[in-house]
Amino acid sequence: xxxxxxxxxxxxxxxxxxxxxxxxxxxxxxxxxxxxxxxxxxxxxxxxxxxxxxxxxxxxxxxxxxxxxxxxxxxxxxxxxxxxxxxxxxxxxxxxxxxxxxxxxxxxxxxxxxxxxxxxxxxxxxxxxxxxxxxxxxxxxxxxxxxxxxxxxxxxxxxxxxxxxxxxxxxxxxxxxxxxxxxxxxxxxxxxxxxxxxxxxxxxxxxxxxxxxxxxxxxxxxxxxxxxxxxxxxxxxxxxxxxxxxxxxxxxxxxxxxxxxxxxxxxxxxxxxxxxxxxxxxxxxxxxxxxxxxxxxxxxxxxxxxxxxxxxxxxxxxxxxxxxxxxxxxxxxxxxxxxxxxxxxxxxxxxxxxxxxxxxxxxxxxxxxx
Amino acid sequence: xxxxxxxxxxxxxxxxxxxxxxxxxxxxxxxxxxxxxxxxxxxxxxxxxxxxxxxxxxxxxxxxxxxxxxxxxxxxxxxxxxxxxxxxxxxxxxxxxxxxxxxxxxxxxxxxxxxxxxxxxxxxxxxxxxxxxxxxxxxxxxxxxxxxxxxxxxxxxxxxxxxxxxxxxxxxxxxxxxxxxxxxxxxxxxxxxxxxxxxxxxxxxxxxxxxxxxxxxxxxxxxxxxxxxxxxxxxxxxxxxxxxxxxxxxxxxxxxxxxxxxxxxxxxxxxxxxxxxxxxxxxxxxxxxxxxxxxxxxxxxxxxxxxxxxxxxxxxxxxxxxxxxxxxxxxxxxxxxxxxxxxxxxxxxxxxxxxxxxxxxxxxxxxxxxxxxxxxxxxxxxxxxxxxxxxxxxxxxxxxxxxxxxxxxxxxxxxxxxx
Numbered sequence: 001x002x003x004x005x006x007x008x009x010x011x012x013x014x015x016x017x018x019x020x021x022x023x024x025x026x027x028x029x030x031x032x033x034x035x036x037x038x039x040x041x042x043x044x045x046x047x048x049x050x051x052x053x054x055x056x057x058x059x060x061x062x063x064x065x066x067x068x069x070x071x072x073x074x075x076x077x078x079x080x081x082x083x084x085x086x087x088x089x090x091x092x093x094x095x096x097x098x099x100x101x102x103x104x105x106x107x108x109x110x111x112x113x114x115x116x117x118x119x120x121x122x123x124x125x126x127x128x129x130x131x132x133x134x135x136x137x138x139x140x141x142x143x144x145x146x147x148x149x150x151x152x153x154x155x156x157x158x159x160x161x162x163x164x165x166x167x168x169x170x171x172x173x174x175x176x177x178x179x180x181x182x183x184x185x186x187x188x189x190x191x192x193x194x195x196x197x198x199x200x201x202x203x204x205x206x207x208x209x210x211x212x213x214x215x216x217x218x219x220x221x222x223x224x225x226x227x228x229x230x231x232x233x234x235x236x237x238x239x240x241x242x243x244x245x246x247x248x249x250x251x252x253x254x255x256x257x258x259x260x261x262x263x264x265x266x267x268x269x270x271x272x273x274x275x276x277x278x279x280x281x282x283x284x285x286x287x288x289x290x291x292x293x294x295x296x297x298x299x300x301x302x303x304x305x306x307x308x309x310x311x312x313x314x315x316x317x318x319x320x321x322x323x324x325x326x327x328x329x330x331x332x333x334x335x336x337x338x339x340x341x342x343x344x345x346x347x348x349x350x351x352x353x354x355x356x357x358x359x360x361x362x363x364x365x366x367x368x369x370x
Numbered sequence: 371x372x373x374x375x376x377x378x379x380x381x382x383x384x385x386x387x388x389x390x391x392x393x394x395x396x397x398x399x400x401x402x403x404x405x406x407x408x409x410x411x412x413x414x415x416x417x418x419x420x421x422x423x424x425x426x427x428x429x430x431x432x433x434x435x436x437x438x439x440x441x442x443x444x445x446x447x448x449x450x451x452x453x454x455x456x457x458x459x460x461x462x463x464x465x466x467x468x469x470x471x472x473x474x475x476x477x478x479x480x481x482x483x484x485x486x487x488x489x490x491x492x493x494x495x496x497x498x499x500x501x502x503x504x505x506x507x508x509x510x511x512x513x514x515x516x517x518x519x520x521x522x523x524x525x526x527x528x529x530x531x532x533x534x535x536x537x538x539x540x541x542x543x544x545x546x547x548x549x550x551x552x553x554x555x556x557x558x559x560x561x562x563x564x565x566x567x568x569x570x571x572x573x574x575x576x577x578x579x580x581x582x583x584x585x586x587x588x589x590x591x592x593x594x595x596x597x598x599x600x601x602x603x604x605x606x607x608x609x610x611x612x613x614x615x616x617x618x619x620x621x622x623x624x625x626x627x628x629x630x631x632x633x634x635x636x637x638x639x640x641x642x643x644x645x646x647x648x649x650x651x652x653x654x655x656x657x658x659x660x661x662x663x664x665x666x667x668x669x670x671x672x673x674x675x676x677x678x679x680x681x682x683x684x685x686x687x688x689x690x691x692x693x694x695x696x697x698x699x700x701x702x703x704x705x706x707x708x709x710x711x712x713x714x715x716x717x718x719x720x721x722x723x724x725x726x727x728x729x730x731x732x733x734x735x736x737x738x739x740x741x742x743x744x745x746x747x748x749x750x751x752x753x754x755x756x757x758x759x760x761x762x763x764x765x766x767x768x769x770x771x772x773x774x775x776x777x778x779x780x781x782x783x784x785x786x787x788x789x
Contacts, residue, residue, distance in 0.1 A: 053549055075548045082549045086544035092564050102550040104560070136647065153550050 002275045004031035005066040005156035007052060012061035014047050016065035021047040023213040025061070029191065029206070034183050036192040036200040039210030040236070040368065045193045046085075048210075049159050052191065053082045065157060081155035083163045089134040089145040095145055096121070096130030102153035102178070120148040123182075140171045147182065157189045164199060176202050197237045201225065209233045211366065217272070229272040233367035234286040241292075241331050243285040244364065250279055255361055256302065257285055267279065267359035268300040282364035287354050289334035294345075295353035303359070305352045307331050309345040321345065323352070395622055402615035405696055409612040416695035419687040421616040428613060434601035437513070438582050441597055444517035445524055445581035446574045452521060453528025453573055454566070457536050460529075476530075478523035487590030490519035519591045522579045528573040535569035623680065630676055635667035641666060674742025 007029040014022040029035045037045040050056040050065055054075035063070045063091060068163045077260055081102075090098050096117035097104070103113050117130050124144035134142055143163060150158055153187050160179075164172045180203045183190045194200050200207050201221040208218045209232070217229040228234035235242060245259035265286045269277055277283065295304055307323035314320075318334040325331050333352060401409035405416035425431060456475050463471055478486065498509040508514055539562065547557035563570075585599045591598055602614060 024573070055545060055548075075545070076553060080544070083547060086540065086542060088546040089538060090543060090561060101547065101552075101560075104554055105547075105550065105552045133646075135453070149550070301511050360415045 004033075005188060006031040006033075006188055007035075007089055007157055007191065008062075008064040009048070009052075010062045010064065012051065012063065013049070013059045014044070014051060014056065015059045016318055020213050022051070022058075025215050027208055027215065028333055031066075031189055033189055033205045034180065034190045034192065034203055036204040037193055038194055038200040038207050038208045038237070042212075043210040044213040045210050046161055048251070049082070049161055049191065049193050052157070053080050053159050054078045055144060079156035080159055081150035081153045081157075083146050083150050083161065084145060085159060085161045085165065087142055087163070089142060089146060089149070089194050091134060093134075095126075095132050095137070096129065098134060098145060099130075099148045101149060115150060117148075120152055123151075124148045124183075126181065136317075139167050140175065143167065143175060144178075147179075151182075151186060155188065157191060157367060158183075160190065160192045162193055162195070164194075165196075172199075179203060188344045190289060201237070202295075209236060211236070211368075226360075227271050228286070228360060229270060229360060231284045231286075231362050231367055234284070234360060234362060236368035239289055239332065240286045241289065242367065243287070243329075245283060245285065246278060247281045247283050250277065255283075257361065259285070261329045262305050262325050264302055265305070265359065266356050267361040268357050269361045273362055277361070277363060283361055284360050284364050285359050287359045289320070289332040291354050291358035292331075292333040292335075292352045293354070294333075295351040296333070297351060299351050299353065303354055303356060305331065305354075306349060307352060308349050309347060311346055311369050312344060323350070395579035395618075398615050399619040399622060401612055402619040404612065405692060405699065407611070409610060409615045415699045417690070418696070419690065420692070421612040422620075422687065424611070425613040425616045425620075430596075430601050430605070430611070431598070431617065431642045434596055434598035437592075437595045438598040440518050441513055441588075441595070442581040444579045445520045446577045448517055448521040448530075449524040449528045449577040449581075450570060450573050452525035453532050453577075454527065454570070456529040457532040460533055461536055461539075461541075463473070468706045476526055479526045481523070483523070483584065483586035486522050486588070487519055490515060490522065490587070491590050494518065507773055510593070512591065512595035515591035515593060516588050516595070516597070523587075524577045527580060528577055531573040532566065532569050532574060535566055539565055547605050626671075627676060627680075627697065630669055630673040634667055634673050637667045637669050665768045 007027075008025050009025045009027040012022055012025040013020070021305060025048060039045050047056065051058050052065070052070075054070065054073060054077075057071075065079060071248050075082075090101065093101070099117045100108070100113035103116060108116075114130075118127070121130055124147060126141055126144060129137065129141070134145065137145065146163065156226050158346060164179075167175060176199055179192075180189075183203075192200070192203065201224075204221060206218060206220055207217045207224050209224060209228075211230075211232045217224060217233045219227075224233060224237050228237065231242070234240050243257070243259045243262055243265060245257040245265075247255050248258045248264060249256040250269075253269055254266055255269055255277065257266055258264055265285060267350040292305075305325055307329075310322045310324055312319060312321050314337075315334075316337065318336055321333040321335065323333060325333045331352065391466060397411055398409070400411050402421055404410065404417070405418040405420065406413075439598070460468065460471060460475070494509050494515055498507055499510070501507075503509060515639055541567070543561050544557045547561045548554070552560065582597075583599060583605060584597075588597055588600060589603075602617075605611075605614065
């Protein structure tokens with residue numbers, strides 16, 4: 001892959017009156033990367049995108065594209081193209097006119113534009129649809145036209161603002177793959193905004209997890225999932241069981257936690273927090289549902305939790321077991337379906353077991369809203 | 371039974387409503403074709419196109435139309451531009467100010483036109499003097515003042531029309547254009563303006579009509595350029611002729627024509643859109659078979675009928691000569707007048723005889739009783755006796771006293787021949 005143009009945010013602050021939308025963001029996006037900003041709505045991710053595309057001036061800090069400071073350069077002069085959340089296709093123009101709008105601006109002839117439009121329509125698998133109006137296309141087709149229109153401007157950086165949120169589930173999953181393929185084909189930097197962790201994890205090279213204007217963690221998907229920095233990152237990306245408590249003892253990269261309701265448990269301190277946590281600190285321990293296994297009856301120790309099964313669900317690839325630990329602590333467990341006969345535990349007490357490296361310890365903090 | 375009563379009463383109501391709405395227009399249009407010198411429908415005299423001819427020879431009316439068109443065009447340009455600017459401003463302004471701004475910009479609609487007219491006149495006169503310009507400067511020119519004066523409130527109308535459309539505009543479209551490399555001017559011209567075009571057309575038509583029919587603002591500002599409404603108002607002061615009906619008829623006909631044209635066009639677009647929607651990709655790539663122009667388009671049919679009728683009427687008008695009919699009517703009128711005179715004369719004769727008989731009865735007393743005809747109190751000017759008395763008895767009744775006709779005899783064919 002050719003090294004595309006990178007984007008850097010340096011000490012970026014964006015304020016609207018007293019409200020701080022983005023707080024001291026520092027991000028390095030490598031050229032040719034598929035980079036996602038992941039966060040709940042209102043966390044400031046769209047604000048960052050608008051600052052990169054030039055619709056918004058940062059209150060402080062810099063936006064660098066390809067190493068050049070973009071201060072004072074308008075959106076029409078930046079090497080970026082934005083795909084809007086509602087796509088913003090021009091309703092009065094035909095599809096081919098929409099796609100080649102950026103060429104019209106530069107004064108290209110109609111025949112040149114037609115030719116380029118046909119190429120791009122082939123690329124997005126909509127050959128021969130150039131003479132339709134956008135309103136005559138389906139949601140997924142419009143989506144692809146919007147991508148073609150952005151690509152026609154030959155940007156160095158393509159910015160996508162939750163472009164899949166309006167599509168139904170099936171189409172969304174299909175478009176994920178397609179977007180990733182297009183990105184690898186054209187080799188330019190994609191910056192993708194989403195609140196859907198599935199989209200972020202499947203498509204991205206790197207992900208920035210955002211919460212209330214602050215970037216909690218920047219890493220690849222696997223790291224974000226397995227080794228979150230903060231309680232928010234741990235609870236927002238994927239499902240997680242949280243155990244609150246105080247650190248009782250630190251043993252190198254591991255720690256023993258006195259949990260509020262489940263006794264003393266052992267956990268791995270997340271990489272970013274190693275050496276920063278000390279005994280007596282409030283902490284949160286996260287164990288994914290799939291990290292639990294059902295242990296033999298009567299087993300006890302620092303990596304066993306006892307619970308009573310409330311009900312069970314069969315989801316196809318997994319069995320979900322909803323249990324209640326001591327003091328009403330809800331714990332979700334997912335057991336992969338290997339096709340074996342599964343014993344129903346409803347109403348029984350079971351012992352759950354986990355491996356220490358699957359229990360991640362972070363400082364106590366705000367959790368993502370359910 | 372009850373239901374049918376309801377239905378009938380709805381129809382009756384509708385009929386009354388349309389009678390109220392369209393009746394005056396119909397009657398006025400009909401009077402344009404009656405040869406009677408005063409615009410009236412009854413008694414019907416002759417079908418004539420004379421009043422149209424008169425209209426097109428009336429320099430003041432023609433000049434008024436010309437001025438109205440010039441001022442209308444100026445007002446359209448100024449009002450639509452100001453209205454669009456005002457509407458755009460409304461979407462851009464700080465939200466807290468929006469309600470206040472809206473009130474201010476709508477206010478001219480609520481201010482009486484008379485006030486706007488006077489204030490325009492006074493204001494620009496001041497400016498004119500401040501700049502030390504003479505009475506013949508642009509700032510005191512009737513066309514300039516009228517355009518400015520009318521635009522003060524017509525721009526508000528335009529803004530209302532444009533705001534309605536602008537509210538449906540997605541600002542992301544402008545951003546998308548900017549993002550794709552367009553300048554602000556290009557985004558405005560290529561994205562916003564095409565989107566606003568239907569509303570701009572509506573606003574322009576509205577502005578033109580409002581300008582064309584305006585009287586109370588224009589009456590203060592027209593200076594040496596009276597518009598059609600001003601001319602009509604001045605004409606009506608000296609008596610109304612059917613040529614004004616003819617003008618009204620032309621305006622009504624043009625309105626109907628353009629309304630039908632617009633309706634036919636809209637319907638056509640609808641049909642085309644429906645055809646496109648049903649078309650497959652292959653059909654779209656090639657040529658879609660569009661429905662023929664008249665299929666399912668009532669307005670288009672009516673339009674053609676209307677156009678044919680107009681052409682027929684104009685054709686008839688050039689060939690038609692109602693001279694014979696008019697002559698007949700005149701002759702009829704003359705006979706009628708004569709008959710009336712005969713009757714009057716007879717009455718008078720009887721009165722005279724009666725008087726003589728009375729006098730005879732009173733004997734030779736020779737009292738100088740005043741003549742009863744002098745008692746009328748109008749100095750006898752209305753008494754028919756005063757016209758003919760004296761010679762009446764000495765002369766034979768060979769020439770009819772055509773002077774009694776009330777038109778000073780100008781319409782009497784005899785008055786021409788007798789001299």
